[in-house]
Amino acid sequence: MRDGRVIGEDRRGSTGKSMSGAGLEIRDLSKRYTPRRGVVVEAIRHLDLGVLGGEFLAIVGPSGCGKTTLLHLVAGLEQPSSGSVRIGGAAPEELVRRHRLGIAFQDSALLPWLSVENNLALPFKLAGLRVNRDRVRQLIDLVGLKGFEPTRPSQLSGGMRQRAAIARSLCLEPDVLLLDEPFGALDVVTRRRLNIELARIWRDRAITTLLVTHSVEEALFLSDRTVVMEKPGAIAAVVGVPFPRPRTPELLRSDEFHRLTDQVTLCLHS
Amino acid sequence: MEKTPSRRTSNTIYAGLGLVLFLALWQWAGKSGIGGPVLPAVSDVAVTLFAPETFRLLARSASSTLASAAKGLLFGSSLAVLLAIVMRLLSPLRPGLDRLALMVNATPPIALGPVLIVVFSRSQTPTVLAAIQVFFLMYVAASTGLAGAPPALRDVMTGFGANSWKRLLHLELPSALPHLASGLKAAVSASFMGAILGEWFGAPQGLGLIILNAMQNFQIRLMWAAVAMTATLSLTAFLAAATLEQAVSRRFGK
Numbered sequence: 315m316r317d318g319r320v321i322g323e324d325r326r327g328s329t330g331k332s333m334s335g336a337g338l339e340i341r342d343l344s345k346r347y348t349p350r351r352g353v354v355v356e357a358i359r360h361l362d363l364g365v366l367g368g369e370f371l372a373i374v375g376p377s378g379c380g381k382t383t384l385l386h387l388v389a390g391l392e393q394p395s396s397g398s399v400r401i402g403g404a405a406p407e408e409l410v411r412r413h414r415l416g417i418a419f420q421d422s423a424l425l426p427w428l429s430v431e432n433n434l435a436l437p438f439k440l441a442g443l444r445v446n447r448d449r450v451r452q453l454i455d456l457v458g459l460k461g462f463e464p465t466r467p468s469q470l471s472g473g474m475r476q477r478a479a480i481a482r483s484l485c486l487e488p489d490v491l492l493l494d495e496p497f498g499a500l501d502v503v504t505r506r507r508l509n510i511e512l513a514r515i516w517r518d519r520a521i522t523t524l525l526v527t528h529s530v531e532e533a534l535f536l537s538d539r540t541v542v543m544e545k546p547g548a549i550a551a552v553v554g555v556p557f558p559r560p561r562t563p564e565l566l567r568s569d570e571f572h573r574l575t576d577q578v579t580l581c582l583h584s
Numbered sequence: 585m586e587k588t589p590s591r592r593t594s595n596t597i598y599a600g601l602g603l604v605l606f607l608a609l610w611q612w613a614g615k616s617g618i619g620g621p622v623l624p625a626v627s628d629v630a631v632t633l634f635a636p637e638t639f640r641l642l643a644r645s646a647s648s649t650l651a652s653a654a655k656g657l658l659f660g661s662s663l664a665v666l667l668a669i670v671m672r673l674l675s676p677l678r679p680g681l682d683r684l685a686l687m688v689n690a691t692p693p694i695a696l697g698p699v700l701i702v703v704f705s706r707s708q709t710p711t712v713l714a715a716i717q718v719f720f721l722m723y724v725a726a727s728t729g730l731a732g733a734p735p736a737l738r739d740v741m742t743g744f745g746a747n748s749w750k751r752l753l754h755l756e757l758p759s760a761l762p763h764l765a766s767g768l769k770a771a772v773s774a775s776f777m778g779a780i781l782g783e784w785f786g787a788p789q790g791l792g793l794i795i796l797n798a799m800q801n802f803q804i805r806l807m808w809a810a811v812a813m814t815a816t817l818s819l820t821a822f823l824a825a826a827t828l829e830q831a832v833s834r835r836f837g838k
Contacts (some may be wrong), residue, residue, distance in 0.1 A: 322765065330624070351768070359798075389739075389742075389743050390742075390743075391739055391743065393743055410742070410743065410745045412743055413744060413745040415743055415744070417739075417740060417743035417744070419736060419739065419740070420734040421734075423734075423736040423737050423739070423740040425754070425758070426837070427753070427758050427759075427835060427836045427837075436744070436745050436754065439750070439754065440741070440744045440745060440746040440750050440754065441745060442750075492743070577711070
């Protein structure tokens, strides 16, 4: 889309992009830790949040506000102290057991002894499925790593590793995608380029996605809604992002985008 | 730790220089008679070693010792790795197994010799003692290695729904390989120690037996020749294991 300044017209659903993925329902969720006897740390406090099927939701917030904990709870990596998480009506563990979750974290967490191609084949193997080599190659192409199929992760740049990790998270066409600061360790330029690529990838598919990030710009550029969290573990604001898709680099330079970024940043610091 | 080729070359040169210096010192000490009749010159030991009759005897003994050490290495490490895997999959067993491994290690091998001769036979004792020496080293290497996969990789495995068997196969075993290779490097020397010690307890053949007999019969040159043979074997095996370790850590390390 050439004209990035047409704002406020939500074209979702009319651009022929396939809506897929399960809705997410978080009810009265709390998570407490007891690091020592008599010390209780509240990471998440009575949090309610609903995410529509196919929606891209970003979560921003200061360090230690519990956003990563929230993601871990949704991934079933940690158990809630109270309350519930339901993905398409099922518990996270159930979704994990059916291999319907895609994840990519700040550490690309590629297996260092496997080539890019075999790292992407891993989700198939873990799910006990025959490796779909065509899909693996398609995804490698999609994230711009064509030609690097036989390369080992240590030979790749940080940005390329994250691309591979994101491609890996898409292998099994997950119901829900969880991204925890996937570009957090990258420099600003690479980060912005990968954001633009991610927006392009999302143009054709709308997987229910939860993105945890420090960057307000990243959140607003990619998401349909952005949740601002505050300490300790509560939602301060939910921002509906009005920009139409497909989102292009022009959007990043538009006044509307800068205005909204400033507003959300203010909300983050208040 | 990657070493540059030039660095490796200079290391080899230093190692060679050290060996030459050591042999020269030994030769001088032997010829000057400073250590008396029990310290023959290295050239005299070499003459004894390469005399056809002694060489045949030593080669036969060496192959027997080598077989005991190799079998002990194989049994000891297989059992260790297997137990470490069982421990990984069935964590409730872990404390018991760890204590058993510690107990095995805490018992001095020299105290075990007579027991083993009674339980097994004189000819099996070298193998069994070698296996016991190897077991603890490899058990520690395997259980440390299997537990040592980075948490980020574990999280990804969990998130993709890997069960404990798949996690073992695709993450824990490959990431344990460098630990196992380092363990093997130490275990190789330990297996020779166990085998020679086992042979002292009256095995029908082997380098340990030759060393002991030669000492008791005051065949000083034969004793030194057998020791030299043992050292050469053990060192060669160690170098082979070190090469393997480097290859494995290149392939499976970070």
